[in-house]
Amino acid sequence: MFVIRKFKFDAAHNLESYKGKCERLHGHTYRLVVIVEGIPDSEGMIIDFVELKDIVKREVIDILDHSYINEIIKQPTAENIAIWIWQRLEEKLKRGNCHLYEIQVWETEDSGVIYRGEKIERRSE
Template sequence: MPTESWSIQIDKEYLKFSAAHFLIFPDGSAERLHGHNYRVYVDLEGRLDPHGLVIDFKEVKPVVRELVDELDEHWLLPRDHPELRIDRRDDGVVEVRYRERYYAAPEEDVIVLPINNTSAENFATWIGREVHRRLAERFPDLEIRDLKVAVEETQGQRGVYRLRA
């Protein structure tokens, strides 16, 4: 018996954020601190409501926009990397140490995420989980069957996260 499904896909130019990061590779080497203009894509599958909607696009876009706005123009750091050390000083400066490297930045310029590396895949995971959590809080009747979030760091290169209910 065939199975039917419905989803909405969101691919808007304004769902983007600019951020600095450096990736730490498995051999321990790390990229130089640099930035990207990231773009976020969302594909949400659910059941149709009595009006023929999974959810109105205008309900989802602001949630994604909130997240990209929160990340925009920050230095993103991974809280859970085993060797990266992040310390907040009393004077409002964040000190970051990775092996022989040392960085310092104003606390308001830094966001520490609960991830182990600042990869596009981990950004997609964090954003995807946050989209799911915030939609569930705001729309308790929404039944999300499948959520896919992609974060593109350069055109044609995306990390993708998928949550299946």
Template sequence: MTGFKIVEKLQKINEDIHKEQLKYHHKRVLVSKEFTFDAAHHLHCYEGKCKNLHGHTYKAIFGISGYTDDTGLMIDFGEIKQIWKNEIEIHLDHRYLNDTLPLMNTTAENIVVWMYEMMSEYLKKDLKWTEAGVRLEFVRLFETPTSYAEARREWMEVE
């Protein structure tokens, strides 16, 4: 029977594989990272339940593309998480969005554009990412498990 195999010897750099072999290709790739946060808001000029104060467990998905470096990485998932934690989540998680976001109606459509702008601007600040062609491709914001708004690079930026 084939399938499961116990690894007896870990591959070693410069012995079993060489540094110039770490980068496998020269193609653009996309990585995606998901986050959740809980927040309250209400909508203005809206006749329906959402005019009242209420909350959601939101899910945000960021799609980031670029070219890999010499080790085969484009951007570390941990770096995306740090940007989320330090630059974006602090304005959202367990907050009243009408107070913490710029003046806007706190619709999913408005929030996802704000999130796109925040992440995109942060990625453009770091030379190592701009040199690697790293760019934000999309942000998808789920307000419920079946309803989301999305901002895409081609809609947001003129190149």
């Protein structure tokens, strides 16, 4: 079973290792989806929605909202933002009955990434 919580934050960034218009400073209203997988506990919950909201707000939203993300994450692509968020949340959401399953980071309504904690090896071309 999965618990899903959606969030929004506004932030600016630029992609320094990119050739194109996104190398210039610009902003997004990001949408973040956090999915926790687990088994309901004795209270019938995988994780309390309020607790999940508080953790994500403290560990992610309060840091990234209205920020210049380049000061926090090197080359802040949606992919790198998703990895950074995963690293901030994975241990905080690990319980006997549940764990972080998936992070979705949406830069626009129709462009986003999904990350499930896989080890990523960068390719150089």
